[in-house]
Amino acid sequence: MKKLYIVLIALILGVGSFADTIYLKNGKEFKCDLISIDKDTVKVVLKLDGTEQVYKKSELNKIKLDRTRRFDDVKNINEIDDKDIIFAFNAMLNRENFPNSNFIKIIQRKEIDLSGEFPVIVEKYVYKVLNKDGIRGASSHTEAYFKDSQDFSLDFALSVSPTGKVETIYENLIEDETRYARMPDYINSHNVKFSIPNVEPGYIVAYQVTRKYRKGSEELPFVKDVVFEGTVPSLNQFVTIWGNDSWNYRIINKGKFKKTVKDGKTTFFYTFPKEYTDTRLVSPYGRFAPRILFYAGNDPKVFSDQFNKVINDRNEADFEAFVKKIDFENNDPEYMMKRVFRFLQNSYTHIPVGPGQYKYAPRPMETLLKKGEFSAYEKTILAQAILSYLKVPTSVILASHVYAKVDEKEKFNFRRYTTPILKTASSKTPYIYFGNILQPFGIIPELSYGHRYFDITNNSFGTLPPLEQAEYEFSNTIELTGNIGENGELAGTLKFSSSMLQDQDLRAIRYRKEEEIAIIFQNIINSHISGASLKGLDIQNYEGDDEKVTVKIDFTAPGFANIAGENILFNIPLISFNGYDVGNDKRDLPVYLGAKDYTKYMINITLPEGYVVTYTPKDIKFCNKNLSIISNTEVNGSEISIVLQEETKKSMAKKKFYFKYKKAMTKLVKFSKSVIIGEEK
Amino acid sequence: MKKMLFIFLTVLLFCNITADRLELRSGERVNGVSITDIKEGKLITDKEEYSVEDVAVIGFSETKQKGTKAHTANEKLSKRNMKKYLDYFAIGEKLAKKYSGIEFVHIIDIGVNQLNNDGTRSFVYKFLGYVVNPKAKEDLSKIGFYLDEERIKTSIQVARVITKDGNVYNYDPNDYKIVKPQTESWSYGGGQNKIYTIPNVEVGTLVEYVYTYESINPVNRKIFEPGFSFQGDVPVYLSRFTVRLPYYLQFKDGEGKNVYIENPKLKYKTWAMDKKSATPRVRNRKSYKEYTWEMKNMPPYIEEPMQKNIEDFLPRMEGSILKNRKELNDWIGRMEEERMEVTPEILEALEKIIDKKDSAEVKLGKIYHWIQKNIIYLSVKGSISSGLTGHPAVETLENKKGDCIDKAILFATMIKALEIPELKVYPVTVKASHDNDMTVDIPVIDGNHAISEVHFNDEIFYLDSTASSYRYPYFRGDDKGITAVNEILGTIKMIPVPDPKDEMNYYDVKMKFDKKGNITGNSVGTYTGDYEARLRALYLYRSGEKEREAIFKSMVNSMSPKGDLTGFELTDVDDFFEPFVLKYSYVLTDFPTIAGNYMIFKIPGWDYYFPSISLQDRKYPIEYSTSRYTGHKIEIEIPKGYSIKYLPEPLEISNEDFHYKAEFKEENGKIIFIDSYKRFKRIIEPENYKRYREGHFKILEYTAKSVIIKK
Incomplete structure (x- = not known):
């Protein structure tokens, strides 16, 4: 007993x-x-x-009822036989060794057993808490699993005090939750969160989880993607893999791995004792940190079949009835694609489920035809099914993107191809994306341009075209025209339109109440010009998806200019930058500049009668393969015109670019904070 | 005949549930078993044996469960019903046209909350909505119930979609999923939900459902708190709420004592309702008295940025059958006191925290700081007792984890253990600001937070050990200007909004310009209250020298990217007895605009941001957490050979809400700038908004002004 x-x-x-x-x-x-x-x-x-x-x-x-776990009957480290926990307990590591870390990972061990019909993966983590603010990070964790294809267990979770006292977790501090409870079709996606009690600085915290794979609703190729660097120093990282002969691996990004083979098991060791304290302008570590992709039976077709099955396994009568809901006026392929796009976007709610978040394959066609809400990839699959039924050739591709970039040599990892896009044969609209329901027709997510994709219809790979900056629909323009009165008040008009890649917020006003719209734009004008009051508002094209949304705001801004004796002084409006991101004098990591982007500011201001512009800041000219910032200021008596063009050409640059970037930003901030001076003549 | 058939159906639809229920770790639920033994790791039931390891929960129930009469097939509306529903379509279409940007029209919103003689209660809710926007489809196609088989029974009478041509699509009672929704990473003990799906919800259809929520086993049968809101962010055509009270109550209470209450009376309060709407229609039925409130044609509300919680401005009612708060206070207060047991573990812990020679106030401060620093915020809830009154103090101490009430209980217990007659600490219930106001004028359970009420000599003040970085006697900003209910003493008090000096950030800055426009400067920041605590929290978390240096560099670079940090210093962030002071020095290169003989500049690092004043008019008050004081004293040494050409005129604005005073002056060739911004109130009423906004714009205009010096 x-x-x-x-x-x-x-x-x-x-x-x-x-x-x-x-x-x-x-x-x-x-x-x-x-x-x-x-x-x-x-x-x-x-x-x-x-x-x-x-x-x-x-x-x-x-x-x-509490569940008995490994080490539950143990009260002291002397009774523990786990060599990793003992090693961590004996390691003389403290805050002095890691002055910028609240906790560290001493051991991370992943063991991948491929000897059975399905993989078994055991993962063990051993942390040391270095100060009070590291307690939460080291003792509270969340592990995700798919209930229909994995048996998950928390094998043990415990803390060890510096004197060797062991405390184990209990059931009230473990919760197995459904990741998205409001979507009943995706409830197999679970998170187990747990918190190990009674942890103090100097304590060791350890836990182990096991995922035993079994036959589930999806057949997925085995892929384990391990990233070895991040925000927490991780001193001893081991990945051991064994079992059948079909597994292989690929190291992505450079890293000093130590590989050993013993008793048929292959182990990779990596140490990462570094502390990264500069967290500005950093893209996800997976993009540049050392990674190993482990895979077995890695046939992309196994994956794509899950998708194609949805299109092909259908009741033809039900499907035809569904297609008949769309009325077509002619057989022009371009027209039909747009009609299908609008039908799916306008009639069906978007649910925010991407491949991998809740499950990988779309729901069966039988289920889809009854549903009122679809994910982007289900809409893509449905559009492909409808259009192929209508003899309009298309294929479904899954694209990688900035955060999950893959290169041509990289083996297939379905977890990194997460953006579903419909590829067409049309030169006018080669790609259709069903993400946000406010996304215009033919516009794909900006983070995917220029990235690799996997075509699940044709079982092939390709690369999306690069984002063309010069295109009208991909630029942001913002134009201010105004006159300064004798009391310093600026009365003017602000016109702007966003890139069609980013204008969903503007299109969303179709779902806003009238009074809400006024509140939103009052806030916008205030964010551009402090103290401005909205006097008139005109928004065009927000209900369709063919044209850019344009906004025109009439405003007045009392106290915009400062009359100081015979001088009039004011700051350049609209252009506001700060130097937060370029504070550091050193750089350890590549520079992440965000998505590619082009913004043009046009400012035309007329001074009160009798004043002429006497001082303007020096223009900026910075042009580089990653970024360009160019300004042009012209003065004509009492009128001043400023045009500033800012273009982000690459999303990620090498770390040495940081210093050029710092220089460019310094000039830009100085420019944006400069004063324009006028004088009474 | 019709009545007979109904009774027959009702009999058929009731079924007995035997005593016990199991929830297995696999997620499977086993109902209707009787557990007879546990031996050799097996749980033995009258039907099967289960390994104890596989069982997560054993539930005990003695009640009958009402079955559900389900319409499953799709059907057509009858001619008579067709006319009625076409009227509903007409209402839906009309209101959809009237109000742009709405997701659906709420045509019928009817709730009936009934208390039974035995203290059990039920809530029947009827919904009818017209779908306007696809965004509404996901929400309207789901009906979810909180799952607690031992206390709650739920049933759906109707759940269907009706199309304009009269087709009816009924829900499938077997199509449900049991889920455990994700909660915050620090929250444990959340329950499971049962989610049903209504099919074919489309734009232009009506969604209709009626469900019953029966509380078969209430924790405290004396407490019955009906409540209803009559307005939402979509238009509501008809909203009606009925409360039914029996003429007597008879049951056994939680301690097994017989309770009999004759003619329970409803005390109620309404908000934002005119006299007519606020007065219920009262009818005496055969077995209960009925109170009904009704509102019609309610427009959707529009929220304003930074406004006081919208709930305080929407029509709603709350009620209670308790005569006064005493019974509520006694019940909660008793549970709190049970948890405040002084144990040897608590005495042992105190020995390490305080020195016997410390004064009572120093002991109080030390314990306050210790709990903040050493008890990690983590909430574990499982029952009404842990929900309302937390865990025993010793449990929180041992686990080193707890939520607001756990910390407040531990704090009160530790002070109790000191046995200082003039010092007492009590856990009190509050509703932290940014939620709606706590209801205290009728006896209902309300609140979202627990803090500590300190009685020290003749003074009463408040502390909140939930956070981790507040210096005694400061406490969280959102606890200010709200009501505190002390259940143990049975008192209700208002927590005052502090004097602005206790919510301070003050900067003493010295700068020296050279002829090239470079500035050498140093800044000393002194803080109190919320501002101090937030800074402490930041530097406690970013405790590495490099991390801190990066923060200071950012501060310098926010003034100018051509800025270099030359030094920084902060007082011991872990010393909660000393005020927190930040010092840093810097060089800003090429800072001012140099135009010929002039240097023109705004004072670096001096600016204000007032996001609350963007709107031209406001319908609702602005809500801040607490008061505020920001002040600067900036001394600027100008380069030799330069003289002051222009300094902005002084500015002073003063009213009941805030005071601002700023002045530039010349002293011994130096520019001295002093300003002080004090906001006394945390709520700015709409009638004062115009004055408030204009005053703050004047401050912003003032900060935009430049200083001009001339060679």
Whole structure:
């Protein structure tokens, strides 16, 4: 009777070890150990004072039972046989060794067993808490799994004090949650969150999880993608893999890995003792940090078949009835594509599910045809099915993007191809994206331009075309025209239009109430010109998806200019930059500049009668393969015209670019904060 | 005949549920078993044996469960119903046209909350909505219930979609999923939900459902708190709420004592309702008294940025059958006191925290700081007792984790253990600002947070050990200007909004310009209250020298990217007894605009940001957490050979809400700038908004002004 044995130990050592919880009908709850239960009564020992209590079942609501885990009966490090925990306990590491870290990872061990029909992956993490602010990071964790294709277990979770006292987790501090409860079709995606109790600085925290794969609703190729550098120093990282002969690996990005083979098991070792403290302008570590992709039976067709099955396995009569909901006026392929796009976008809610977030394959066609809401990839699959039925050739591609970039040599990793796009045979509209329902027709996400894709219809790979900056629809323009009055008030008009890649917020006003729209644009004008009041508003094209949305705001801004004696002084409006990102004098990491972008500012201001412009800041000219910033200022008596063009050409640049970037930003900030001076003549 | 058939159906639809229920770790639920024994790791039931390891929860229930009469097939509306529903379509279409940007029209919003003689209660809700926008489809196609089989039974009477041509698509009662929704990373003990799906929800259809939510086993049968809101962010055509009270109550309370209450009375409060709407229609039915409120044609509300919680301005009612708060306070207060047991572990912990020679106030401060620093915020809820009154103090101490009420209980217990007659600390319930106001004038359970009420000599003040970086006697900003209910003492008090000096950030800056326009400067920042705590929290987390240096560099670079940090210093961030002071020095290269003989510049690092004043008019008050004081004293030494050409005129604005004073002056060839911004109130009423906005724009205009010096 193991349970009773545990009870005795608990009584000797006091509270804090693992425990059941009893909930009474009167709302009270107690930590306890369940001793016995019969037809009418329940006997427990209360943790609080060690007394034995017998309850009638009619007094009770429920009992939550603790599960016995490895090391649950252990109270001291001497009783632990795990060499990693012992190693970490004996390692003399402290805050002095890592002055900028709140906690460190001493061991990370991933063991991949491919010897059975399905993989088994055991992952173990051993942390050391260096100060109080590291307690939460080291002791609270979340592990994701797919309930329909993996058996997940938290094998142990414990802390070890510097004196060797061991505390294990208990059930009330473990929760298995559904990641998106409002989407019943995706409830197999789970997160197990847990928090190890009684952790202090200097403690070791360790846990281990096992995922046993089994046959699930999807057949996916085996891929394990491990990133070896991040925000926490990780001193000893091991990945051991064994089993069948079909597995292989590829190292992505450079890294000093140590590979050993012993007893048929291959182990890769990597150490990352560095502390990265500069977190500005950094893209996800997976893009540049050392990574290994482990794979087996890596046939992309296994993956693409899951998608193609959805298109092909259908009841033809139901499908035809669905297609008949769309009325077509002619057979022009371009027209039909647009019609299908609008039908799916306008009639069906978008649900934010991407491949891999909740499950990989779309829901079966039979289910889809009954649903009122689709994910982007389900709409893409449906559009492909409808258009091929209408003899309009298309294929479904899954694109990688800036955050999950893959190169041509990289082996297929379905987790990195996450953006579904419909590829067409049209030169006018070669790609259609069904993401946000406000995304215009023919515009794909800016982060995917120029990136690799996997064509699941044709089982082939390709690369999306680069984003052409000069294109009208991909530029942001912002234009201010105004006159300064004798009291310093600026009365003017602000016109702007965003790139069609980024204008969903403007298109979203179709779902806003009238008063809300006024509030939104009052806030916008205030963010551009402090103290400005909205006097008129005209928004065009926000209801369609062919044209850029244009906004025209009439405003007045009292106190815009400062009349100082015979001088008039004011700052350049609209252009506002700060130097936050370029504070550091050193750089350890590549520079992330965000998505490619082109913005043109045009400012035309007329001074009050009798004043002429006497001082303007020096123009900027910075041009580089990554970034260009060019300004042009012209003065004509009382009129000043400023044009500033800012273009981000590459999303990520090498770390040495940081210093050029710092220089360019310094000039830009200086320019944006400069004063324009006029003088009374 | 019709009545007979109904009764027959009702009998058929009831089924007995035997005592016990199991939730297996696989997610499977086993109902209708009787557990007879546990032996050798097996849980033995009258039907099957289960490994104890596989069982997550054993539930005990003695009640009958009402079955569900389900319409499953799709059907056509009858001619008579067709006319009624066509009227609903007409209402939906009319309101959809009237109000742009809405997701759906809420045509019927009817709730009936009934208390039964035995203290059980039910809530029947009827919804009818007209779908306007595809965005509404996901929400309207789901009906979710909180799952607690031992306390709650739910049933759906109707859940269907009706198209304009009279087709009816009914929900499938077998099409449901049990889910455990994701909660915050620090929150444990959340329950499961049962989610049903209504098919064929499309734009232009009506969605209709009626469900019953029966509370079969309430924790406290004396407490019945009906409540209803009558307006939302979509237009509501008809909103009606009915409360039914029996003529007597008879049951056994949580301690097993018989309770009999004759003619329970409803105390209620309404918000934002005119006299007519606020007065219920009262009817005496055969077995209950009925109170009904009704509102019609409610427009959708529009929220304003930074406004006080919208709930305070929407029509709603709350009620209670308790005579006064005493019973509520006694119940909660008793549970709190049970958790405040002084144990040897608590005494042992205190020995390490305080020195016996410390004064009472120093002991109070030390314990306050210790709990903030050493008890990590983590909330574990499982029952009404842990939900309302937390865990026993010793449990929180041992686990080193707890939420607001756990920390407040531990704090009160530690002070109790000191046995200082003039010093007492009590856990109190509050509703932190930015939520709606706490209801205290009728006896209902309300609140979203627990803090500590300190009685020290003749003074009463508040502390909040939930956070991790507040210096005694400061506490969280959102606890200010709100009501505190002390259940143990049975008192209700208002927590004052502090004097602005206790919510301070003040900067003493010295700068020296050279002839090339380079500035050498140093700044000393002194802080109190919320501002100080936020800075402490930042530097406690960013405790590495490099990390801190990066923050200071950013501060310098926010003044100018051509800025270099030359030094920084901060007082011991972990010393909660000393005020927190930040010092840094810098060089800003090529800072001013140099135009011929002139140097023109705005004072670096001096600016204000007032996001609350963007709107020209406001319908609702602005809500801040607390008061504010920001001040600067900036001394600028200009280069030799230069003289001051222009300094902005002084500015002073003063009213009940705020005071601002700023002045530039010349002293011994130096420019001295002093300003002080004090906001006294945390709520700015709409009638004062115009004055408030104009005053703040004047401050912004003032900060945009430049200083001109001339060679």
